[in-house]
Amino acid sequence: MVLSGSEILIEELVKHGVETVFGYPGGSVLNIYDELYKNSHRISHILSAHEQGAAHAADAYARVSGKPGVVIATSGPGATNLVTGIANAYLDSVPVVFITGNVAVPMLGRDSFQEIDIIGVTLPIVKHSYVVRDIKDLQRTLSEAFLIAASDRKGPVLVDIPKNIQTDTCKYDAGLKVTLKSGESLPSDLSRFDEAIAAIEKSKRPYIYCGGGVTASDCGEYIMQLSEKLRAPVGASIMGIGSVPYSYERYLGMSGMHGRYAANIAQSEADLIIALGVRFSDRATGSTKEYSKHCQVLHVDIDPAELGKNVGPDISLCGSLKVILPRLILESRVNPSEEWEARIRDLKAAGSVWPTEEFTPRNIIHRVNTFYDNETVVATDVGQHQMWVAQYYAFEKPRKLVTSGGLGAMGFGLGAAIGASVARGAKRAVLFTSEGSFGMNLNELATAVTQNLPVTIILLNNGVLGMVRQWQSLFFDERYSQTTLNRKTDFPALAQAFGALGYAANTLGELDDILKSVPDNAGPCLIDCKIDEDERVLPMIPAGGTIRDMLIN
């Protein structure tokens, strides 16, 4: 079967189970968009307002569905607009295939109109990338791209397809099977498995620490089994939230700079940290010198380069959690300590009472949490509201929190909420955002309205760049440099201007009433919740600090 490059792209997308792509047309992808037009019965396309929004939507789509997301953008500015989205997927190890058009091969390298060396621009933030210079390479390249994006430690792959490749023709081999050659797939190393078993047996105070790898490998069930067997508490990095249900009795929540008190204290008192699919980000560890000074670290990860990158583990195992966890559960001999269990119960009970009637971020999150079911996906932007959600929203299932963990990209949220809703067949998604983050990519309101997606936007509006203000307040003698926004935006009116529903809530009661009044088929709605500008995210361990530096009030 002889097909054009654009036709080959469509066939490969279908072959890899792609039902929805996100993107924005332009001069260098006209041929691809023409094929999308002809194939709209096979692949639906979500048109964003800006390529960055499409990138974040595809990223969220991948996180929620577990399948690679796909983005299509034109050359030049279309491609450069993807950069933050690509970086975001890279740092959170999300499988996304980015397709960019480019000028025709003979025009490459001449600074042609809308020509950018996007491969060069994105080199440090992709798992892999390709420029297709010959139509004969296109099919194999696309197959490899999907395989690489979704294998081992997942990540973004970029395929740059010059315009003439989209129209050139070539034989298409429907039965083509591509495998990663041995040596390309990462090696596993279980040579220290017996030492791991011995360390677990010796431990009186084990602590299980889950990262994004647990969700990426769908291993939440195993974590519960391991925790039960070891009678060990479970904590999570921000990417690990949802690994086990929030209501699980041994779950202590997120640890790190803004981690829950119980999780941070338990981690600091443990004699063995069993770290699963984490990469020990500086926001999660504070001072790496102090982090594991008084305990052993058993680090399990699929990526050998993570073992010893940030925290030198005492014992490391390299490979998929799916393979290693069942063995650990089966072969562990345990020596549980009643004392440790009692200590964990006490820690968990501490500080769990708070005033519940005030219009504070914690209570707003709690109300929204109570209103929607456990299947509802919650996206966040970046800053204080993100940390409050990570701390207080009770995620009972994996793949329900979609947040920019590694990159911390303000503006991620709205595109992400759209992608999350689409991934669940246009079901309700919630976005927690703030004035600063929302201002970065609010143009995607247009996308949510056009697609009639039920996205509930909870705007925690304190009129300031809250997280930066918090640092200025704590470390810069309250010199609030450029963090008081002083904008006059009428957010409910703004939402309405886009064709969405817009509300303001000033009490928890009003918030409840609004949530109840929004019909399921009403498309997006925004609820502007004015909160105090001096609300802080606590506890807080200042950057590079230790548990002893934790600020609680």
Place this chain on the structure above:
Amino acid sequence: MSEKFTVGIIVSNHFGVLNRVASLYAKRGYNIDSLTVGETENSAYSRMTIISTGDDYMKNQVLRQLQKLHDVKMVVLLDKESSVSVEQLLIKLKVNGTGKQAISDLINDYGGKVMDFGGDFITAEITGSSDRIERFIDSAREIGILEVCRSGLVSVICGTENILSVENIK
């Protein structure tokens, strides 16, 4: 403790691979002291020899991060003790002060060859260890150096164990 170390890499021989490898070093903040690249006996693959300076942590990271690149097929750390390494030097020397004979003698002492000469210059080629090449350059300073061009080190492991053979790529 920081020390120089050599990494041998087999990579796909296509567009942009050198960039990818160099970018990895740059992004992680590792300095490249010397880099050579050339095609292997199989034109689908090239071989790189990269020398950089760093401690054990960095050495480990370089090896593991390189291994993750899709275009990198094999990576081996080439220990000084268990590998053979040479570098090539082309050097253009002034003839005025020192006589031609004295310069030729020095080149001969190092097993070098005269590649080109004129009334006021001699261009020589020397192959050997980097130490040897540095010693020659030092001796040549008093003669007067017009131009120096070093190839960078190429290196193979001793024996037949753990070698970077493209035949081992499946």
